[in-house]
């Protein structure tokens with residue numbers, strides 16, 4: 001049995017990756033992971049491929065054990081892994097609770113790495129790994145500090161992973177888009193100082209990001225920015241020092 005495993009599938013990008021995997025028509029099952037079970041169950045109705053929902057909080061280490069156990073029990077091949085679960089909280093260091101910063105790191109970094117490790121053992125030639133990072137990974141971002149750092153981790157981790165996997169026929173891509181119209185900003189603003197980042201534009205559609213990132217992964221390119229703004233951010237961040245980029249961001253986030 002060949003499966004696609006997608007985290008964060010209860011909304012936004014994860015949900016659209018699941019629908020796209022369904023359209024691929026090559027997976028025997030799509031395993032979807034998020035905390036809101038009812039949203040995952042709605043996906044079952046929207047897909048022709050059988051969907052197996054896992055209502056799990058990925059910030060808890062036991063969630064990985066549950067997924068590992070299910071993979072072992074099913075003895076299946078993982079054809080595609082998409083790590084889309086993630087969240088941000090806007091605010092400076094004084095605004096953030098320990099719980100907020102810890103769970104951002106747990107979900108955006110630790111759970112992503114753990115699940116990749118677990119799935120790689122069951123992935124053969126032709127396998128695909130899509131790790132959702134962010135254009136926030138390109139520069140240090142005051143007011144979005146821990147989130148941007150967590151996504152820099154994802155991008156760096158994914159690039160080196162891709163290098164390690166060369167010759168194994170596994171396509172690995174880090175997705176680094178700008179703002180997207182999902183529940184993300186609403187979650188990010190729900191904190192002590194949610195207006196720390198005032199503007200969230202331009203906003204891409206989730207379907208556009210999924211379409212482009214899947215295409216970029218199909219041609220086995222390491223980074224998918226999915227739009228001109230993201231591509232420019234990537235290039236500019238390579239030539240302008242971080243100290244200057246942070247001042248530019250500091251101005252932009254107040255507009």
Ligand SMILES: NC(=O)c1ccc[n+]([C@@H]2O[C@H](COP(=O)([O-])OP(=O)(O)OC[C@H]3O[C@@H](n4cnc5c(N)ncnc54)[C@H](OP(=O)(O)O)[C@@H]3O)[C@@H](O)[C@H]2O)c1
Pocket residue numbers: 007008009010011012013014033034035036037039056057058059083084085086087088107132133134135176177178179180181182183184185187
């Ligand atoms: N939207 C943007 O502007 C933007 C830009 C660049 C990158 N990204 C990245 O894109 C990815 C997808 O975000 P999105 O835009 O689609 O936002 P979203 O609509 O808020 O989706 C986030 C997903 O993560 C899941 N999730 C959150 N906490 C979780 C937890 N503790 N355990 C398991 N699942 C959890 C949510 O499901 P439950 O709440 O049901 O658990 C939801 O399915 C994230 O990694 C985000 O960092 C977003």
